[in-house]
Amino acid sequence: MSNEHGEHGAADALARRRAEAAARVEQLRHELRAVQSARSNNSDDDEHDPEGATMSQAWSQVSGVLDSAVRELDELDTALERVATGDYGICRRCGRAIDPARLDARPAAALCIDCARLAG
Ligand SMILES: [Zn+2]
Incomplete structure (x- = not known):
């Protein structure tokens, strides 16, 4: 049996990428929580504390990356569903x-x- 369309290969690659994306989302959520708690510790003196600006910058950076990782995870889930229904590709x-x-x-x-x- 040949597998011209490489559907199994695609499913494997998707599952692998999905696992990576899921791990990345988990990691980024963790980072975001860390930034958040660092921020709330500093919140008394946000304006005078140079750390405050750095923290908000870190926050928007991490949450931006998290957003795209979540989106990627979503796309990969959809793609895996499409493999299951035979619509992939x-x-x-x-x-x-x-x-x-x-x-x-x-x-x-x-x-x-x-x-x-x-x-x-
Ligand atoms: Zn088209």
Whole structure:
């Protein structure tokens, strides 16, 4: 049995990436809590304390990275569902096959390159 479409490989790669993304989300939530508690310890003197600015900067930086990690986790979950239903690798918008090179680079891609461009 050949496996031309590499569906099992895709599922493995997705599961692996999902585990990585989940670990990253966990780690970032942890960092965010650490920043938060460091911040509340300093909150009395935020304006005069140079640490205060650094802390808010760290906060928005970490929460930005966390947001994109959560989004990635979400996309990977959706992609894994699509593997289960046999829709993986098919553009959600136009129904054509997504270029395997694109899936290599972005396993969670739900749109072909043309539709992704259109979608912005
Ligand atoms: Zn498309």
